[in-house]
Amino acid sequence: MKFFKKIRVVLSLLFFLPILVFFLDFTGKLPTEMHLFLHIQWIPALLSLNFIVIGVLLLLSLLFGRIYCSSICPLGVFQDIIAWKSRLFREKKKKLRFDYEKPQNILRYSILVVTVVLFVFGSSFLVILLDPYSTFGRIVSQLFRPLVIWTNNGLAVLLNKYGNYSLYKIEQLAFVPLAFIVAVIFFFKVSEMSVRKGRLYCNTVCPVGSFLGLLSKVSIFHISIEESSCTHCGLCEKQCKSQCINSKTMEIDDSRCVTCFNCLSACKQNGIKYDLRYKRKSSSVLETPSDIGRRTFLLTTGAVFTTMAFATTKSIGGKKDSILTRKPIMPPGAKNINHFNAHCTACQLCVTKCPMQVLKPATLEYGISGITQPHLTFSTHIFCSYDCNICSSVCPTGALKRLPVEDKKLTQIGVAKFRKNMCVVHTDETDCGACSEHCPTQAVHMIPYKNGLTIPEVTEDLCIGCGGCESICPVRPYQAIYVEGVATQLRAQKPAEAKKFDKKIDDFGF
Amino acid sequence: MKKGYKVVIKPNIGWDRKPEMAANTNPELVGALVRMCKSAGASEVIVFDHTCHDWKKSYANSGIEKAVTDAGGKMVPGNDEVYYKEVELPRGVNLKKTKIHQSLLECDVWFNVPVLKHHGGAKNSISMKNLMGIVWDRGFFHRSDLHQCIADTATFHKAPALNIVDAYRIMKSNGPQGKSEADAVTLKSLIVSPDFVAADTASMKLFSQVQPTDIKDVRYIALAEKLKVGTQNIEKLNVKRIKL
Numbered sequence: 001m002k003f004f005k006k007i008r009v010v011l012s013l014l015f016f017l018p019i020l021v022f023f024l025d026f027t028g029k030l031p032t033e034m035h036l037f038l039h040i041q042w043i044p045a046l047l048s049l050n051f052i053v054i055g056v057l058l059l060l061s062l063l064f065g066r067i068y069c070s071s072i073c074p075l076g077v078f079q080d081i082i083a084w085k086s087r088l089f090r091e092k093k094k095k096l097r098f099d100y101e102k103p104q105n106i107l108r109y110s111i112l113v114v115t116v117v118l119f120v121f122g123s124s125f126l127v128i129l130l131d132p133y134s135t136f137g138r139i140v141s142q143l144f145r146p147l148v149i150w151t152n153n154g155l156a157v158l159l160n161k162y163g164n165y166s167l168y169k170i171e172q173l174a175f176v177p178l179a180f181i182v183a184v185i186f187f188f189k190v191s192e193m194s195v196r197k198g199r200l201y202c203n204t205v206c207p208v209g210s211f212l213g214l215l216s217k218v219s220i221f222h223i224s225i226e227e228s229s230c231t232h233c234g235l236c237e238k239q240c241k242s243q244c245i246n247s248k249t250m251e252i253d254d255s256r257c258v259t260c261f262n263c264l265s266a267c268k269q270n271g272i273k274y275d276l277r278y279k280r281k282s283s284s285v286l287e288t289p290s291d292i293g294r295r296t297f298l299l300t301t302g303a304v305f306t307t308m309a310f311a312t313t314k315s316i317g318g319k320k321d322s323i324l325t326r327k328p329i330m331p332p333g334a335k336n337i338n339h340f341n342a343h344c345t346a347c348q349l350c351v352t353k354c355p356m357q358v359l360k361p362a363t364l365e366y367g368i369s370g371i372t373q374p375h376l377t378f379s380t381h382i383f384c385s386y387d388c389n390i391c392s393s394v395c396p397t398g399a400l401k402r403l404p405v406e407d408k409k410l411t412q413i414g415v416a417k418f419r420k421n422m423c424v425v426h427t428d429e430t431d432c433g434a435c436s437e438h439c440p441t442q443a444v445h446m447i448p449y450k451n452g453l454t455i456p457e458v459t460e461d462l463c464i465g466c467g468g469c470e471s472i473c474p475v476r477p478y479q480a481i482y483v484e485g486v487a488t489q490l491r492a493q494k495p496a497e498a499k500k501f502d503k504k505i506d507d508f509g510f
Numbered sequence: 511m512k513k514g515y516k517v518v519i520k521p522n523i524g525w526d527r528k529p530e531m532a533a534n535t536n537p538e539l540v541g542a543l544v545r546m547c548k549s550a551g552a553s554e555v556i557v558f559d560h561t562c563h564d565w566k567k568s569y570a571n572s573g574i575e576k577a578v579t580d581a582g583g584k585m586v587p588g589n590d591e592v593y594y595k596e597v598e599l600p601r602g603v604n605l606k607k608t609k610i611h612q613s614l615l616e617c618d619v620w621f622n623v624p625v626l627k628h629h630g631g632a633k634n635s636i637s638m639k640n641l642m643g644i645v646w647d648r649g650f651f652h653r654s655d656l657h658q659c660i661a662d663t664a665t666f667h668k669a670p671a672l673n674i675v676d677a678y679r680i681m682k683s684n685g686p687q688g689k690s691e692a693d694a695v696t697l698k699s700l701i702v703s704p705d706f707v708a709a710d711t712a713s714m715k716l717f718s719q720v721q722p723t724d725i726k727d728v729r730y731i732a733l734a735e736k737l738k739v740g741t742q743n744i745e746k747l748n749v750k751r752i753k754l
Binding site: 028157160165168169171355356380381385386387424428430431432433434436437438440441442445446452454472473474475476495497498499500501503505507508509510 | 526562563564566567584585586587589590592593629630631632633649650651652653654655656657658682683684685686687689690692693695697699711712715716717718719720721724726727729744749751
């Protein structure tokens with residue numbers, strides 16, 4: 001059974017690398033279908049009610065234990081890679097490094113319960129922060145992706161100097177301090193925990209890990225120590241990154257075992273087996289279920305109160321009209337603000353895939369429950385592209401409903417508001433029309449003003465809120481035309497086509 | 511154009527629109543020009559635009575990228591300020607200096623190849639309006655009298671060898687990006703002149719047969735004439751009217 005570990009490593013890389021590369025790709029050349037790798041993640045599957053994936057993942061866990069944590073979860077594999085690479089910086093004698101430790105039951109189950117209860121009460125705060133896949137997405141998009149783009153830009157400048165334009169500079173606009181700080185904190189905390197204590201994060205903080213731990217306690221296959229061959233040498237314990245093997249008592253805490261099979265490879269006596277749980281007497285359960293039940297019950301009560309505290313702080317602020325602050329603008333396909341806030345885990349996939357970089361992680365625009373969820377912010381040349389539906393096609397959690405391009409073109413994510421007293425046509429009495437120029441539906445169009453000048457007018461029913469007008473309006477810092485977000489995305493009217501011109505012109509005209 | 515010249519062709523590739531909508535210069539025209547330059551011995555033919563929509567999508571969906579590379583030309587990005595260098599415009603009224611794309615500054619000769627369009631802001635987009643795609647900061651134009659700034663840019667000391675106005679398909683309404691193909695009218699025409707003002711004047715007369723427009727409202731034409739960029743009096747010029 002020594003080859004089990006090799007299979008696990010290969011499988012992990014097969015899941016991990018496509019996700020990593022997909023998040024890093026800034027050229028848009030990778031097929032968008034790669035988002036399918038993300039639909040098999042636990043939280044996205046749960047939120048999008050993807051029953052097939054949920055069923056398969058449940059079955060996997062009940063059969064084989066925490067395969068998800070071991071191979072499918074990118075944050076899990078990421079920790080293994082960090083811990084593995086950290087060996088380069090260790091002294092040789094410290095190579096075998098883990099010891100059995102008691103589970104942090106109170107902590108892990110209370111985090112799980114609080115996360116669930118908060119969600120039920122309408123706040124995704126902890127789901128967003130603690131979903132391991134989304135945490136991984138934030139770390140890659142906020143920390144690794146900029147490095148890749150900087151490298152590209154450096155090379156591009158160099159090549160461009162010699163007349164080679166195969167690489168081009170990519171502007172990085174998605175820097176949002178809060179999202180960056182969240183990513184930095186998780187990166188360092190998760191890395192530090194994995195270097196010192198293996199999978200401590202997965203077995204203490206991660207609610208998915210805690211939940212799957214409940215399943216792996218009863219999984220059909222599990223890891224056990226054969227008493228007859230065990231010499232208590234402790235090699236398995238030293239290799240166990242979950243710190244769940246007690247080589248002295250020969251007990252294994254199945255709830256924390258992520259089935260990495262390191263112990264199988266470590267044991268020189270072939271004394272560790274991965275096989276059926278129910279053919280022999282179970283001696284490896286550390287706690288009785290009722291024990292956990294009692295504790296979690298007490299914790300649930302505490303969690304409810306915490307929830308109440310959080311729920312009341314959630315707000316989308318009242319804004320002043322004079323400055324350009326407003327309701328957040330959700331990506332197309334978000335349906336309405338409640339649906340979006342509840343289903344988006346802020347994994348940043350849409351943010352990294354948005355070719356216009358108009359999507360950015362929110363700070364407090366959605367309230368405290370929605371930090372780092374994506375919203376649109378317009379700036380010069382940065383607006384939502386009319387023919388583009390990438391964000392809604394890659395979203396793995398169902399927060400963004402998949403929109404065919406024709407539907408996207410009619411989905412109203414906001415409405416343009418024109419402030420005539422600020423417009424240059426009014427203030428300077430000169431022609432401009434930049435807003436109308438950029439309006440794909442001509443919801444913003446020019447009407448006669450005076451002295452042969454024309455001034456913008458907005459037909460709100462036609463406006464889809466793409467922000468082309470706001471992005472290009474020369475009046476700064478507060479534009480004369482801007483997009484106000486909507487709480488529910490409605491369908492805009494289809495713009496009428498121009499009258500066709502079919503007379504034949506045969507003259508030069510001059 | 512002489513043998514060994516570095517040539518730049520500047521079409522309108524402002525929008526992520528297919529050729530049938532006439533929002534961008536006809537790709538076949540651009541491709542043909544690249545081929546002609548190549549066969550006349552150009553060492554390099556560069557094509558670029560400072561686009562309004564995403565530059566990669568505009569280059570691709572306009573059909574111009576393929577037409578140019580097929581003909582042996584080179585597409586160069588214009589999406590970043592690093593590609594632009596500051597130039598003085600001593601004859602300019604509002605625009606005294608601006609950043610212009612380096613490929614134009616470095617080339618031996620260039621051709622301005624706009625498409626004839628209606629335009630919500632400038633009224634019409636022809637050869638002088640096409641110059642907004644060679645500069646970096648267009649916001650200044652819109653803030654500081656669009657028409658005057660367009661006329662000022664036309665005083666740029668390195669004038670194009672020719673303005674080649676694509677009127678194969680023109681955009682009669684909802685310019686500059688258009689809503690649908692119904693905005694396009696097929697005229698199968700081409701207006702060529704080294705004189706910005708003459709090219710735009712003639713183009714307006716052709717355009718007005720489809721969509722009557724007072725040329726006085728296209729103010730940058732008269733403003734450019736005042737700056738001695740060219741003449742609106744095309745009857746005084748040697749005009750060849752060719753029908754094929």
